[in-house]
Amino acid sequence: MGKGTIKVKKKCCHSQPPCKSCPIVALRKLLKDQKAAEVKKAQKKAKKDAK
Secondary structure, eight states, X not given: OOTTOOOOOSSOOOOSXXXXXXXHHHHHHHHXXXXXXXXXXXXXXXXXXXX
């Protein structure tokens, strides 16, 4: 497996605290990472346009 990849289960086990491989948790983390990358990209573009 590649570095930083998570093997996602087919069904959530509803463990407390939620495990990292449950689909909902994995999806939430993925979306959060994408949003952070998008914000960073927008800031970079704004900085470039300001010059």
